[in-house]
Amino acid sequence: MSAVQRLLSAPLESVELLLRDVRVLDPRAGLDGRMDLRLSAGVICELAEPATLEARGEGEELIEGQGGRLTLTPAFFDPHVHLRTPGQEHKEDLESGTRAAAAGGFAGVIAMPNTDPVLDSAPLLRSLRDAAARQARVPVGFLPAITRGLEGEQLSEMAELRDAGALGFTDDGKPVRSAGMLRKALQYQRLCGGVLALHEEDPTLSRGGAMNEGVVSAALGIAGIPTVAESTMVARDAALAGYEDARVHFQHLSCAASVDAVEQGKARGWRLSAEVSPHHLMLTEQDVRGMDTRMKMHPPLSTEADRQALIEGLRSGTLDCVASDHAPHARDEKEVPFEQAPMGSTGLETAFAALHTGLVLPGVLDLGLLVRRMSAGAELFGLPAPLVAVGERANVALLDLEAEWIAGEHGWESRSENCSFAGRRLQGRVLLTVAAGAVAHRDRALALAGAR
Amino acid sequence: MNHLLSIEELDRAAIERIVAQAERFAEVSDREIKKVPALRGRMVLNLFYEASTRTRSSFELAAKRLSADVVNFAASGSSVEKGESLKDTVLTLSAHKPDAIVLRTPWVGASELVSKWCSAAIVNAGDGKHEHPTQALLDVYTLRRRLGQIDGASIWIVGDVAHSRVARSNVLAFQRMGARVTIVGPPTLIPRGIEELGCEVRYTLDELGTADIVYALRMQHERMSEMWVPSMREYAAWYQINGRRLSPHQVLMHPGPVNRGVELSGEVVDSPQAVITAQVEAGVVVRMAVLYELLAGAREPRPLPEASRRADPAPVGGGGA
Numbered sequence: 001m002s003a004v005q006r007l008l009s010a011p012l013e014s015v016e017l018l019l020r021d022v023r024v025l026d027p028r029a030g031l032d033g034r035m036d037l038r039l040s041a042g043v044i045c046e047l048a049e050p051a052t053l054e055a056r057g058e059g060e061e062l063i064e065g066q067g068g069r070l071t072l073t074p075a076f077f078d079p080h081v082h083l084r085t086p087g088q089e090h091k092e093d094l095e096s097g098t099r100a101a102a103a104g105g106f107a108g109v110i111a112m113p114n115t116d117p118v119l120d121s122a123p124l125l126r127s128l129r130d131a132a133a134r135q136a137r138v139p140v141g142f143l144p145a146i147t148r149g150l151e152g153e154q155l156s157e158m159a160e161l162r163d164a165g166a167l168g169f170t171d172d173g174k175p176v177r178s179a180g181m182l183r184k185a186l187q188y189q190r191l192c193g194g195v196l197a198l199h200e201e202d203p204t205l206s207r208g209g210a211m212n213e214g215v216v217s218a219a220l221g222i223a224g225i226p227t228v229a230e231s232t233m234v235a236r237d238a239a240l241a242g243y244e245d246a247r248v249h250f251q252h253l254s255c256a257a258s259v260d261a262v263e264q265g266k267a268r269g270w271r272l273s274a275e276v277s278p279h280h281l282m283l284t285e286q287d288v289r290g291m292d293t294r295m296k297m298h299p300p301l302s303t304e305a306d307r308q309a310l311i312e313g314l315r316s317g318t319l320d321c322v323a324s325d326h327a328p329h330a331r332d333e334k335e336v337p338f339e340q341a342p343m344g345s346t347g348l349e350t351a352f353a354a355l356h357t358g359l360v361l362p363g364v365l366d367l368g369l370l371v372r373r374m375s376a377g378a379e380l381f382g383l384p385a386p387l388v389a390v391g392e393r394a395n396v397a398l399l400d401l402e403a404e405w406i407a408g409e410h411g412w413e414s415r416s417e418n419c420s421f422a423g424r425r426l427q428g429r430v431l432l433t434v435a436a437g438a439v440a441h442r443d444r445a446l447a448l449a450g451a452r
Numbered sequence: 453m454n455h456l457l458s459i460e461e462l463d464r465a466a467i468e469r470i471v472a473q474a475e476r477f478a479e480v481s482d483r484e485i486k487k488v489p490a491l492r493g494r495m496v497l498n499l500f501y502e503a504s505t506r507t508r509s510s511f512e513l514a515a516k517r518l519s520a521d522v523v524n525f526a527a528s529g530s531s532v533e534k535g536e537s538l539k540d541t542v543l544t545l546s547a548h549k550p551d552a553i554v555l556r557t558p559w560v561g562a563s564e565l566v567s568k569w570c571s572a573a574i575v576n577a578g579d580g581k582h583e584h585p586t587q588a589l590l591d592v593y594t595l596r597r598r599l600g601q602i603d604g605a606s607i608w609i610v611g612d613v614a615h616s617r618v619a620r621s622n623v624l625a626f627q628r629m630g631a632r633v634t635i636v637g638p639p640t641l642i643p644r645g646i647e648e649l650g651c652e653v654r655y656t657l658d659e660l661g662t663a664d665i666v667y668a669l670r671m672q673h674e675r676m677s678e679m680w681v682p683s684m685r686e687y688a689a690w691y692q693i694n695g696r697r698l699s700p701h702q703v704l705m706h707p708g709p710v711n712r713g714v715e716l717s718g719e720v721v722d723s724p725q726a727v728i729t730a731q732v733e734a735g736v737v738v739r740m741a742v743l744y745e746l747l748a749g750a751r752e753p754r755p756l757p758e759a760s761r762r763a764d765p766a767p768v769g770g771g772g773a
Contacts, residue, residue: 148682155682159690184680187639191655191690 006167007108007139007383008132012438014042015394021050022065022072026388027368034068039394042437047390074386075107075395075433079377080251080275080323081348087116092328092415098137100414102441104348105397105430107138107386108378113145114173120145120156122164129165138435141167143197146185150174155185159192167381168195172251175201175233179240186246195381197249198237201299205229210339212300216285222339227306230299231257238265238272249380250274252325254299256309263318273380275323276310278351279420282358293334293341294420297327314373315365321376324351328416345420350407354421356428394434403429455567455574456742458583459624467628471593473741480517481737491520494747497550501527501557506708506732507577511554514739538562539569546570551747573746581617587707588621590738592629594731595665598703603630606662610691611669611715614641618707619669623651637691640680660697667705668693668715688714695719703727
């Protein structure tokens with residue numbers, strides 16, 4: 001099974017690029033300083049002292065780092081996006097979703113299976129992988145469903161799906177409500193491998209809720225979802241994973257109690273990992289007061305104390321990585337009263353800038369740590385993490401950390417615009433994304449500079 | 453030996469003795485008159501709480517070939533359906549003074565319980581998912597006839613181990629006879645901790661070629677109350693013994709009845725490697741040997757077990773002193 005290539009993207013022209021005197025920041029490679037970097041034939045082929053490499057001219061693009069003003073990092077990796085294909089292409093498709101990913105500096109994403117039909121069979125997975133190999137701007141991996149139709153009644157054909165290229169499995173959008181059913185999936189993992197990624201929510205606690213249960217839901221009269229709907233399931237499933245010695249990944253954690261449960265499980269040696277979204281790190285239930293449907297997502301935005309616990313969890317490593325949970329919805333679907341609106345916010349294009357603005361600039365989080373957490377998702381799913389080193393496939397992002405922009409002011413690469421950060425002034429912009437050895441995104445600013 | 457309740461309580465010598473006796477009885481099956489008077493005047497009661505074709509009929513045949521009288525009692529259509537407890541049924545039937553009761557139930561440990569309630573020799577013909585000792589004995593017998601001996605042989609037991617009493621008895625029996633046992637199946641159908649029985653546990657057939665004997669278990673999909681595998685189709689893709697996986701040097705066994713196309717492909721059922729019909733034939737002679745071992749020579753009425761006598765209750769009623 002290991003021979004299966006689990007990420008696929010459309011073939012693009014290999015990058016030929018010299019970056020001169022940029023700040024190279026890759027904590028995993030132990031790099032932070034001004035350097036020259038040459039990418040050729042899709043590979044990082046030279047790293048040198050600043051302003052020492054000569055441009056080759058013909059066929060090689062040159063970007064001046066302006067004395068280290070531009071920053072080059074390993075590209076990001078998002079283990080949690082909804083590309084809405086098949087069946088909901090009016091929200092997003094493989095091409096538009098991966099274009100949004102590239103615009104956010106991501107060189108790889110993992111797509112969720114809550115499509116129509118649900119991704120729960122090998123023939124459908126094969127056809128999606130074929131489509132990704134034609135249409136995806138950055139490499140895409142797929143997590144098919146744990147249970148057929150996401151219904152929680154019967155395992156999907158996990159072994160066959162793994163052979164067909166599944167990275168792992170998830171019922172994202174829904175919890176695996178029955179502990180007995182989840183246990184069978186954890187046992188089956190011994191046969192077929194693949195991480196089980198879990199959306200944690202006890203539906204008997206969350207049913208009917210549209211936002212976090214607390215002061216704001218009380219004031220607005222909107223039915224609340226208590227944080228224990230998530231944290232009790234995290235605790236339950238951590239214990240199950242420990243008992244079965246299984247590998248489990250918790251998706252989009254949103255509250256302090258969940259962070260505690262993961263921390264305790266990890267301390268016992270259980271094989272757990274967890275992700276957190278930019279919106280849960282940056283926004284709270286207070287942002288729901290305006291009843292903007294872009295602030296409505298699963299799990300709901302929680303309290304400031306929860307947000308602080310999530311930030312601390314990300315810093316300490318209890319939460320292993322950032323994941324956008326990019327969840328596009330069409331404008332007309334979101335232009336409805338709050339309680340009727342579907343759950344979800346887009347996030348690929350704003351993830352880095354939002355966290356840079358909200359956490360790095362105020363000094364809450366170190367930039368190197370953020371870069372690391374934004375690409376750690378790859379390793380969690382058994383993929384090589386993007387690395388800035390000679391001989392590595394070129395997966396890099398070029399950032400302008402001083403550029404300010406207003407999210408959405410020039411539109412979105414995503415087909416949908418339901419971004420919870422829309423209209424906010426952000427600092428830090430992705431100028432260029434090289435994914436799998438090819439330029440996947442080039443910002444307008446860079447294109448204009450090149451034209452001058 | 454007073455009862456045959458499990459393989460667990462048998463040592464290698466006891467297994468060897470029964471197999472050797474079965475070999476002597478095999479000769480009887482080839483005679484024109486397939487009968488010996490060894491158990492004339494003895495009564496064997498078949499008490500079956502679960503459906504069974506081959507086990508019940510082979511016990512009946514075995515008893516008749518030994519000239520014993522046979523009474524068959526099936527739970528369906530009996531007082532059991534009117535709510536009679538196992539103990540009351542056994543005590544009622546004991547009034548007929550059977551010398552042996554062959555008992556199959558869906559309940560683990562029922563045979564052992566019954567052995568404490570009456571004086572008959574009890575033969576466990578399957579107690580829930582626990583043991584099926586005569587199946588294991590006939591499997592050992594079949595292999596001995598086919599291969600001579602199985603010391604050092606590698607035996608792979610493949611499939612639904614969790615729901616299989618055959619698997620549990622065979623893991624023990626094969627190991628007592630010197631074989632190395634590997635169990636293979638989907639992780640959902642391998643009981644936690646089974647390796648403590650001394651067997652190796654695997655989840656794929658990748659190295660099936662190293663096995664000398666492949667023992668496929670029945671996928672009891674009709675009995676499954678919930679789905680333990682994603683689908684029978686995927687189960688077959690991963691665990692079916694078929695012509696591609698079975699080598700010419702291997703011996704193929706199955707306790708029957710076979711689900712063709714699930715645990716075995718049609719072509720291997722009909723292949724020369726398969727000893728499945730030999731297993732059925734062995735059923736009669738091995739069960740003759742078991743009944744003979746338990747009943748022949750025991751001329752005196754068997755004493756009532758200690759526990760039962762102690763349990764004799766004081767008369768009820770009368771209000772006390």
